[in-house]
Amino acid sequence: MDAIEKKTINDLLTLPDEQRAELIDGKIVLMEPASSEHSRVQLSLGSEITNFQLKKKSGSNDYWVTLSEAWTQYDEENTFVHDIATFASDQYDPKAKYQNSRPEWICEVMSPSNWNKAAQDLRVKLEPFGVPFYWMVDLERKGIIALKLGSSGKYEVSRFVGDGELIELEPFEGLAIDTGALFKP
Numbered sequence: 001m002d003a004i005e006k007k008t009i010n011d012l013l014t015l016p017d018e019q020r021a022e023l024i025d026g027k028i029v030l031m032e033p034a035s036s037e038h039s040r041v042q043l044s045l046g047s048e049i050t051n052f053q054l055k056k057k058s059g060s061n062d063y064w065v066t067l068s069e070a071w072t073q074y075d076e077e078n079t080f081v082h083d084i085a086t087f088a089s090d091q092y093d094p095k096a097k098y099q100n101s102r103p104e105w106i107c108e109v110m111s112p113s114n115w116n117k118a119a120q121d122l123r124v125k126l127e128p129f130g131v132p133f134y135w136m137v138d139l140e141r142k143g144i145i146a147l148k149l150g151s152s153g154k155y156e157v158s159r160f161v162g163d164g165e166l167i168e169l170e171p172f173e174g175l176a177i178d179t180g181a182l183f184k185p
Contacts, residue, residue, distance in 0.1 A: 001182070003145060004068055004159065004182060006025075006026025006027075006077060007023060007026050007027060007028050007077075007078050008023070008077070008140075009023060009076070009098065010078055010122070011028060011033070012028060012079055012090075013097070015028070020032075021081075021101050022079060022080050022081055023073075023077065023079040024078060024080075024125070025077055026049075026076075026077040026097075027160065028054035031081065032034065033127070034083075034109070034111075035099050036141065037105060037111075037185070038083075038109045038111055040114065040185070041109050041137060041139065041182060041183065042068060042083045042107075042109045043068070043180060044054075044181075044182055045084060045107065045109075045119060045153060046068045046083075046084045047175070048109075048175065048177060049066050049084065049086070049172060049175065050066040051067050052174070052175040053065070054174060056163060057089075061127060062087075062089070063089050063152070063181050064084050064086035064087060064088060064089065064104055064105070065085065065087050065088075065092040065094075066085070067082075067085050067086075067087070067099070068083065068084055068091055069082075069083070070080055070082045070083075070084065070087075070099060070103065070106075071097065071098035071099065071101075072085060072098060072099050072103060072106075073098050073099070073100045074102070074126075074129045075080055075129075078129075079098060080122070080126075080157075082103065082105040082106040082107070082108065083106075083107055083109045083137075083172040085103040085105065085106045085107070086103055086104045086106075087099055087101060088104055089103075090101055102129060103128060104131040104132060104133065104171065105131070105132065105134070105135070105171055105172075106126070106131055106133070106134050106135070107134075107135040107136075107137060108134075108136055108137070109139065110136050110137060110138050110139060110140075111135045111139050112139070112140045113142070123147070123155050124143065126155075127153055127154055127155060128153070128175065131149065132171070133146070133147070133148055133149070133171050134147040134148075134149075134155055135147070135169070137182075139183075140164075141159070142162065142163035142183045143160055143161055143162045143163060143175075143179070143181070144159075144161045144169065144179065145157060145159075145160050146158045146159045146160075146169045146170065148163070148170060154182055158170060161177075161179055161184050162179065163179050165178075165179050165180070166177060166178050166179075166180075
């Protein structure tokens with residue numbers, strides 16, 4: 001039996017720019033285009049977090065940079081495109097096509113078609129890489145599931161927030177997110 005050659009980031013970079021894809025366990029996985037609702041919620045939440053980080057940045061060298069569609073290489077066999085991710089400013093490379101450092105926080109906007117896969121597979125896949133905070137935005141249930149990496153090295157649900165709540169979630173204490181506005185078209 002022939003071994004299947006594992007792909008790397010270099011193989012991923014040969015794809016056309018318009019092709020969204022991730023590298024998972026050395027396999028290139030093509031991604032479908034996001035829905036309009038997915039894009040709107042991603043932009044809205046990303047904008048809120050970016051504005052919050054910009055205010056925090058003022059006069060400080062200790063801040064996070066927020067990216068949308070954040071290509072992130074974790075190792076030779078795993079490169080994900082996170083809907084939104086934040087990186088420590090000293091770990092962020094503004095000229096790179098992909099980031100080669102661990103995000104401080106990631107967010108995935110889940111649609112009904114990718115809920116089970118993303119909720120289970122990505123969660124387990126990210127645990128060994130130590131991303132401290134992981135949010136899943138559930139478009140169908142209109143809520144946010146906030147996960148935090150526990151001392152066991154596994155993600156634990158720290159909070160579920162439903163539609164119509166005004167809340168603050170780790171790691172963005174001081175940022176009030178209005179889920180009613182977030183999910184309103």
